[in-house]
Amino acid sequence: xxxxxxxxxxxxxxxxxxxxxxxxxxxxxxxxxxxxxxxxxxxxxxxxxxxxxxxxxxxxxxxxxxxxxxxxxxxxxxxxxxxxxxxxxxxxxxxxxxxxxxxxxxxxxxxxxxxxxxxxxxxxxxxxxxxxxxxxxxxxxxxxxxxxxxxxxxxxxxxxxxxxxxxxxxxxxxxxxxxxxxxxxxxxxxxxxxxxxxxxxxxxxxxxxxxxxxxxxxxxxxxxxxxxxxxxxxxxxxxxxxxxxxxxxxxxxxxxxxxxxxxxxxxxxxxxxxxxxxxxxxxxxxxxxxxxxxxxxxxxxxxxxxxxx
Amino acid sequence: xxxxxxxxxxxxxxxxxxxxxxxxxxxxxxxxxxxxxxxxxxxxxxxxxxxxxxxxxxxxxxxxxxxxxxxxxxxxxxxxxxxxxxxxxxxxxxxxxxxxxxxxxxxxxxxxxxxxxxxxxxxxxxxxxxxxxxxxxxxxxxxxxxxx
Numbered sequence: 001x002x003x004x005x006x007x008x009x010x011x012x013x014x015x016x017x018x019x020x021x022x023x024x025x026x027x028x029x030x031x032x033x034x035x036x037x038x039x040x041x042x043x044x045x046x047x048x049x050x051x052x053x054x055x056x057x058x059x060x061x062x063x064x065x066x067x068x069x070x071x072x073x074x075x076x077x078x079x080x081x082x083x084x085x086x087x088x089x090x091x092x093x094x095x096x097x098x099x100x101x102x103x104x105x106x107x108x109x110x111x112x113x114x115x116x117x118x119x120x121x122x123x124x125x126x127x128x129x130x131x132x133x134x135x136x137x138x139x140x141x142x143x144x145x146x147x148x149x150x151x152x153x154x155x156x157x158x159x160x161x162x163x164x165x166x167x168x169x170x171x172x173x174x175x176x177x178x179x180x181x182x183x184x185x186x187x188x189x190x191x192x193x194x195x196x197x198x199x200x201x202x203x204x205x206x207x208x209x210x211x212x213x214x215x216x217x218x219x220x221x222x223x224x225x226x227x228x229x230x231x232x233x234x235x236x237x238x239x240x241x242x243x244x245x246x247x248x249x250x251x252x253x254x255x256x257x258x259x260x261x262x263x264x265x266x267x268x269x270x271x272x273x274x275x276x277x278x279x280x281x282x283x284x285x286x287x288x289x290x291x292x293x294x295x296x297x298x299x300x301x302x303x304x305x306x307x308x309x
Numbered sequence: 310x311x312x313x314x315x316x317x318x319x320x321x322x323x324x325x326x327x328x329x330x331x332x333x334x335x336x337x338x339x340x341x342x343x344x345x346x347x348x349x350x351x352x353x354x355x356x357x358x359x360x361x362x363x364x365x366x367x368x369x370x371x372x373x374x375x376x377x378x379x380x381x382x383x384x385x386x387x388x389x390x391x392x393x394x395x396x397x398x399x400x401x402x403x404x405x406x407x408x409x410x411x412x413x414x415x416x417x418x419x420x421x422x423x424x425x426x427x428x429x430x431x432x433x434x435x436x437x438x439x440x441x442x443x444x445x446x447x448x449x450x451x452x453x454x455x456x457x
Binding site: 036042214218219 | 351
């Protein structure tokens with residue numbers, strides 16, 4: 001894609017993801033309210049939160065690193081926008097995909113978490129520092145099973161890292177189909193941790209370390225983080241569905257299942273967060289390393305056996 | 310009404326400060342979050358830190374220990390931020406009025422920091438959750454009138 005064509009695509013994808021993300025944020029809160037037998041906020045609630053935060057005062061603490069503190073939310077926003085643009089383009093036209101764009105997307109989706117680490121560590125607040133250290137441990141925990149869970153899909157695409165090829169390939173054996181389903185479930189659990197939702201919200205535990213990494217943020221920078229999280233809420237299910245089900249552009253029936261799977265990821269993430277307590281950080285690491293990683297490895301082996309090695 | 314004030318009235322995040330209350334008002338505040346009253350209908354949620362807060366929910370008359378801390382919390386809150394005095398003690402000192410360890414009601418302590426602070430009084434011992442919600446609405450109306 002040429003540069004003049006890429007800029008409008010970029011802006012459009014960014015806006016669409018932001019709107020979709022805010023809507024999903026509302027669905028998340030509404031489903032939470034329904035689970036708790038409450039009425040819940042109106043549909044424009046995330047927008048009102050964002051508008052209010054944009055209109056508030058920006059406070060930079062006296063002992064914070066000013067540049068790092070203020071640049072962190074912008075870094076996260078930039079990364080998640082680019083990742084969203086790549087994923088939407090691949091979904092609409094898989095032939096635009098370039099070699100290794102899966103790696104690019106996975107890297108870009110790590111940047112918002114790293115931005116949170118940067119912001120928390122530079123805020124000069126002990127709660128922020130604890131939150132940053134926990135977020136770092138979480139990144140170390142969930143990235144390994146997440147990438148391993150995607151290996152069956154990479155094999156299905158013909159040993160490739162090209163999103164376009166992965167998104168258009170079908171499953172060729174029973175073993176591979178089972179591996180894909182297992183990978184999808186592991187992906188949902190990693191999404192939970194990537195979004196920082198209970199049981200993996202140790203980095204921003206409100207009741208424990210006062211918002212942790214977001215402790216010192218106020219006004220527009222907090223609004224940027226709010227928007228980042230909303231966009232991640234839209235992008236991560238998009239990534240999972242693109243990899244494990246395929247792109248949006250493969251007929252009406254395929255697209256309907258695509259939308260259903262997308263909503264399933266969103267609602268399952270919300271239900272898991274409403275039915276579980278926060279786990280301790282070392283328990284979370286054990287869960288990802290010694291619980292999910294072996295399962296993901298078994299899925300990879302299953303794919304290889306199913307394909308006749 | 311401009312968009313900033315619209316956001317403020319539709320999504321007030323509250324931070325709960327206990328400056329020496331007997332815990333009764335705090336229980337009534339928690340009641341507001343229950344399914345029966347569900348203040349999230351109005352976009353109100355409990356904020357984890359004063360930096361995120363649009364309203365400070367102060368309970369209890371201010372003790373000598375709590376005074377500098379309450380003032381610091383008010384300074385730390387991102388403005389515009391309103392103060393809700395929940396309960397008779399926070400409004401007027403209630404039965405603790407003559408005690409040796411009390412420095413005064415919440416409004417006096419806050420006005421030492423910011424003479425123009427928007428302060429709402431919700432009397433009662435403890436106030437009903439309905440009264441707390443009504444007080445928050447009046448506080449936001451006052452804030453809108455003052456800021457526009």
